[in-house]
Amino acid sequence: MSVLKRAFLYITRKYSRNLILLLILTAMSLLMLAGLSIRARAQEAAGDVRKSMTTGFAVEGLPVAGEKVFALYTNDKGELVRRPKVKLLTKDGVDRVLALDGVKGCFGGEGTETLYTGLNVVPGGYSQGWEQRLAQEGEAEPQADGIENGLLSDESNAKSNNFLGVDDSEWHPFFMNGALELVSGRHIRSGDRREAVISDELAERNGLSLGDTVTGRQFDFVTGERYSSPYEVEIVGLFHVNFEQDMSRWTAEPDILANCIFTDPGVRRWGMAEYKKHYGGQPVVDEEPLYNGAVFYVEDPAQLESVMEQVQAMDIVDWDYFTVERKDDDYQTSAGPIQTMADLSGGLVFIVGFGCLAILSILSAMWIRGRRHEIGILLSVGVTAKMIRLQLLLECALVALAAFLIAGLAAGPLTAALGNAAARAVGPSGGAQPFSVSIEPGTSKIQVFKTAGEPIALSYGIAPGEFLAVFLILLGIVGVAVLLSSRLVTRLKPREILGRR
Incomplete structure (x- = not known):
């Protein structure tokens, strides 16, 4: 009797065990399909936000006494003139930063x-x-x-x-x-x-x-x-x-x-x-003309760190009196919830995969120990341990295929439901104001901060590559679980197996 036929007969005769296996693998496939889809859509949305949002960095003067950085003298017009004693931010320095690759604009203070x-x-x-x-x-x-x-x-x-x-x-x-x-x-x-x-x-x-x-x-x-x-x-x-x-x-x-x-x-x-x-x-x-500070904007938030490092290596100012600070709070506010969705869904895939591997390994070990008599007879009539392991793999693979097909049919609605639930959990509430205003004490300087991004609305279609990835992961988990649980039995001699009660 061929290996495939023996595997098929076992599936049809031991339907209760295989039904349990089918339910476990279907649930795993559904969650992994949903997780991969949500993660992929969230990463795409985060990329769109990165392209649409402008981030930057500020070159700002540190608070120091005026006499440390300026010398005063009277010019021919009788005006009191401030002359820098150290290198401060000038239009030439601003222009040099604007010439860097990735820098697209500048706000020179007010x-x-x-x-x-x-x-x-x-x-x-x-x-x-x-x-x-x-x-x-x-x-x-x-x-x-x-x-x-x-x-x-x-x-x-x-x-x-x-x-x-x-x-x-x-x-x-x-x-x-x-x-x-x-x-x-x-x-x-x-x-x-x-x-x-x-x-x-x-x-x-x-x-x-x-x-x-x-x-x-x-x-x-x-x-x-x-x-x-x-x-x-x-x-x-x-x-x-x-x-x-x-x-x-x-x-x-x-x-x-x-x-x-x-x-x-x-x-x-x-x-x-x-x-x-x-x-x-x-x-x-x-x-x-001098700048108390300037905010420079970069084309892509991914370039921010690199550009900041280049600026700090330039001699545009005396860096003992200036600092460089990130100005990407608005981008982080908008992209943060979406990135959280991507991280959570990726974590879901990881947890489901390892959880399923652990459960299948335990169940397979229990079921294979219950089939020791069958395995001992097969070994005694000349069926090799390799062929027995192949039969066990085929049994689980056929059930996994059926589970994957069922999951593929139900994954669309489940993915949308889970994705929308995650979006509501991590996204801004509908009534929240998108910005907040603060007044800097003592200066009356108005600052406006983004407090909430747009409500997250993603399309959760599952791409062919995601179907293939889940199917391969499913087969890999099944294969590892079967091989780990079967090696303790198949490496024994027929007499050792049949002699055990």
């Missing part, structure tokens, strides 16, 4: 001026205080004593905006991470003078459009006195805030993103000059 504009801004904490004082005074406008009773101070703060001076607003982190989106006009570009990009909400509240102007003035934050010459900017673009900013009664109007105005870096120099003019003091100018 200077912020809070100016009174008189606009109808999105109300915050100062508006509430101003309205309460007006109600108490029973008047519509502050009078001469407004400086003393706080009306003028509240009004100036309640109708003020942060003017963010930037070289190129397109590379500003708020636009790069998707918190803000240009919806009309253009960005602030290098070389612009007194142009502005404002929010569509601020424009709508004040009936403004492209080509209109906004005028700001410096004011005393305590008294509310407005003292500077007017700073007029022309609107060249409108942006939209892509999330609802969480605000409290303490959120100041200038700290509300919809009230922010992007303009060129000249606003900071103008503001410092106006401040010195009003309060006294000699304006300080730089001998050459």
Whole structure:
């Protein structure tokens, strides 16, 4: 009788054992097909996120006393000039970094001026205080004593905006991470003078459009006195805030993103000059344009470490006074849940595979010990141990094939169900805000962080390669389990096997 026929007869006659084996192998195949499919789809999605998200690194100056890095002298114009005593970040250094392979853009920092504009801004904490004082005074406008009773101070703060001076607003982190989106006009570009990009909400509240102007003035934050010459900017673009900013009664109007105005870096120099003019003091100018820091963006997050190492090896600054830090929090926030899905599904495949190997090894050992009499007779009539092991392998392989075919038919719905459950478990909740806003204490610097990626929605089709991989793994596990459990019996002599009870 051939090996194949003996294997087939055993399967049909010992249907209870083989039914147990069929159920185990079917469950294993289903879980492994689902795990491999989810892992593959999650890795593809993570790759798409990597291509769509922009990550980078920051070259930032360390906090040190000014006299350690600058020397002061008076030039022919009577201006007090700062001359670097150490190598600081200049445009030449920035350009050298931008020339590296993999670096695609740079944001060179910003200077912020809070100016009174008189606009109808999105109300915050100062508006509430101003309205309460007006109600108490029973008047519509502050009078001469407004400086003393706080009306003028509240009004100036309640109708003020942060003017963010930037070289190129397109590379500003708020636009790069998707918190803000240009919806009309253009960005602030290098070389612009007194142009502005404002929010569509601020424009709508004040009936403004492209080509209109906004005028700001410096004011005393305590008294509310407005003292500077007017700073007029022309609107060249409108942006939209892509999330609802969480605000409290303490959120100041200038700290509300919809009230922010992007303009060129000249606003900071103008503001410092106006401040010195009003309060006294000699304006300080730089001998050459300097960057307090810069954020560089790379084309692929996978290149980030390599590019950072190259930058640290360059002599663009004195590295005793500067540091390089990763700026990939937004990418990690978006890709993190997807990568977690990939890791969990890969772990599922690993655990199922080794768990099944252990279970099959134990069951095979028990079943083969129950077939010692049969194996002893086969050995005594001249059937070799090799052929007996082949028969045992064929028996399990035929059951494994049937289990795989059943699993292949049911894997689609199960994979989708498990994948969606995993996505809900590790992904962001539907009601979570995608961004959060924080204000740096003492500086009023606004920072926007990505707090949640998009809800995970993957297509869980099983590729032919994944079917083949699971089938080969299945056969490998079955083969190892049978060989491990059968060697203790097949290596004995027929007399030893038949003589045991």
